[in-house]
Amino acid sequence: MLKKITLTTGLNSAVFKLAKQSLTSVTIAKIVGLSPSSVARILYRNFQRPRRVAALPEHLCFDEFKSVAKSYSFIAIDAKNHNLVSILDNRLSKSICAYFENRYSLAERSAVKSVVIDLNVNYQFFSRRLFPNAEIIIERFHIVQLVHQAFDQLRVTLLKRQGDKHNRVYKALKINWRLFHKDTEKAIVQKHNISEALTNI
Known part of the structure; x- marks a missing residue:
């Protein structure tokens, strides 16, 4: 034993x-x-979801994560100290609205000053409904991610326009793809590697 x-x-x-x-x-x-x-x-096994926190934080963060198999769950945390506010088994708008409306009064929800979300349109809709006085803030990570994707799409488009895969322009765009994802201060150090080649595009 x-x-x-x-x-x-x-x-x-x-x-x-x-x-x-x-x-x-x-x-x-x-x-x-x-x-x-x-x-x-x-x-x-020892985790117990709180039915509600004593007081809603003034600043909330909403997101989703892959929980079981291919399903996504909803999570809400305090934007300042990252303490857990709630975890829901799904990310459906009706479930999220029901959770907050059944546990927190309109006065409590009206005291929330900001809600940080991703680019999910549904999050914008129910956030305005649940927290009428809160400022809706799009998390900058997702904005930066979109910019990165746009840069990559442009780079690939320029690559496809190059008929010769051995010319300097093609090699510069192909090899130095990481440069497009760096901070300006860091990227400027490597800028000379491709600036001359790109002028020929």
């Missing part, structure tokens, strides 16, 4: 250490030789 307890304690410790490395439950399960459901049980 003691051996079994020791083994279980060791497995639990291994699961938690791997989870801190941001590995998925499937990956952790393969490493320690358990099923994904057993890993999830170890990680969340």
